[in-house]
Amino acid sequence: MLRKSGIIGGVALVALVGAAYAAAGGKGMPGEWLVQLPAAGTASTPAAASAKAPVAELKAGCKIAGSYICVFRVRAVGRGNERSEAVRSASADGGDVSHVYSTALQGFAVQASAQGVANMQARNPNIAYCEQDQVASIIDPVGINAKPGGGGGTPPAQTVPVGIARVGGGTTTAAGIAWVIDTGIDLNQPDLIVDTVLSRNFVARESSAEDANGHGRHVAGTIGAVNNSIGVVGVAPETRVAAVRVLNRRGTGSYADIISGVDYVAATGRSGDVANMSLGGGASHALDNAVIAAASNGIVFALAAGNESTSATTKSPARANGPNIVTVSAVDRNDVGRAFPTSAIRRSTGRRRAFRSSRLGKTAVTTPFRVPRWRRRMWRVCSCWAPCAPTGWRSTTPTAAATRSRTAD
Numbered sequence: 001m002l003r004k005s006g007i008i009g010g011v012a013l014v015a016l017v018g019a020a021y022a023a024a025g026g027k028g029m030p031g032e033w034l035v036q037l038p039a040a041g042t043a044s045t046p047a048a049a050s051a052k053a054p055v056a057e058l059k060a061g062c063k064i065a066g067s068y069i070c071v072f073r074v075r076a077v078g079r080g081n082e083r084s085e086a087v088r089s090a091s092a093d094g095g096d097v098s099h100v101y102s103t104a105l106q107g108f109a110v111q112a113s114a115q116g117v118a119n120m121q122a123r124n125p126n127i128a129y130c131e132q133d134q135v136a137s138i139i140d141p142v143g144i145n146a147k148p149g150g151g152g153g154t155p156p157a158q159t160v161p162v163g164i165a166r167v168g169g170g171t172t173t174a175a176g177i178a179w180v181i182d183t184g185i186d187l188n189q190p191d192l193i194v195d196t197v198l199s200r201n202f203v204a205r206e207s208s209a210e211d212a213n214g215h216g217r218h219v220a221g222t223i224g225a226v227n228n229s230i231g232v233v234g235v236a237p238e239t240r241v242a243a244v245r246v247l248n249r250r251g252t253g254s255y256a257d258i259i260s261g262v263d264y265v266a267a268t269g270r271s272g273d274v275a276n277m278s279l280g281g282g283a284s285h286a287l288d289n290a291v292i293a294a295a296s297n298g299i300v301f302a303l304a305a306g307n308e309s310t311s312a313t314t315k316s317p318a319r320a321n322g323p324n325i326v327t328v329s330a331v332d333r334n335d336v337g338r339a340f341p342t343s344a345i346r347r348s349t350g351r352r353r354a355f356r357s358s359r360l361g362k363t364a365v366t367t368p369f370r371v372p373r374w375r376r377r378m379w380r381v382c383s384c385w386a387p388c389a390p391t392g393w394r395s396t397t398p399t400a401a402a403t404r405s406r407t408a409d
Helices: 005-012 082-091 112-122 161-167 216-222 255-268 285-295 375-383
Strands: 063-072 096-101 109-113 129-140 177-182 240-245 252-253 274-277 281-282 300-304 325-331 359-364 398-403
Touching: 063 082, 063 112, 063 255, 063 285, 082 096, 082 109, 082 112, 096 255, 109 255, 112 129, 129 255, 129 285, 177 216, 177 255, 240 255, 240 325, 255 285, 274 285, 281 300, 285 300, 285 325
Parallel strands: 177 240, 177 274, 274 300, 300 325, 325 359
Antiparallel strands: 063 109, 063 129, 096 109, 129 252, 129 281, 359 398
């Protein structure tokens, strides 16, 4: 099992604080939701997955047209029958099933019209709710002092970033996997131990888990960069990292793809593994539920809280709450909160409770890691409140290693 003060301390720490977001939807976790049509009706009883069910509000600007995520009722569909049930549900209205989920949750993603999805829900009582897919974005590591990759030359001498030293990182006796749910990882990076067998890609029209952006590689390096003579030392060096690529070369993606990645980790990971999600977007009940279910199997999920001066309870997956889930925000080297007072959610008791400092704060640091020069230019453009995605996402985030911060109850 991974040592709590090693990898869990390192991954949770590396949840690069601050989830990008475009819309805050819904308060709480309703039991049933129905897709809203353009001239929608009104909310009603949550007892039926029909036109009388509560309506999930659709917000313009961050939704993905014609893409929906549908979740089956608990125990309504037998294990192993998810795909056939999804195809049966979607085909009657010309829908095209793009993903099937079977472990973190039972459900599917479908390409269809809003009317088609509404018809599908009304016709199939096994569907608990459907929600429109959304764009998600990386958490940009502000202040990276990355070294350009490629072009030959001598790798820089090894350093221990201040944040990693601050939390006593740099040594570990851990075993297990750190799952990096992100833009991928450089599968041949000499300063990382990458499990290429377990690494997977879930980005449409891509086949490799190779990082085409640089963000995932940076996250993986902060977690587990090897203690050798080059580069940096990770919080838990020599940790095996596995790439779960759910975001494209621009650092954006869909919740439908991300849930596929979480579902894969839930099916493949083991109790004591950890998973890092330095990404985020608007509120999603499906993504929250997938993370909660995966974490209930003993996989610790480290989630970025967000630094946009708004509550983490309005963002997914940051607002997901349950055992083995840690939402992390940033503090500086003096354990003082950053200038982005995002509220986070207390995790130690499993209670949903917002407060100004998260249960785990992490020291915001400049963490050098070898990243190509063009990617550093892109990050400079995408950080510090600059738009980072075609739907107007904005994000700003310090990279961090973690420290437990004092919090007021």
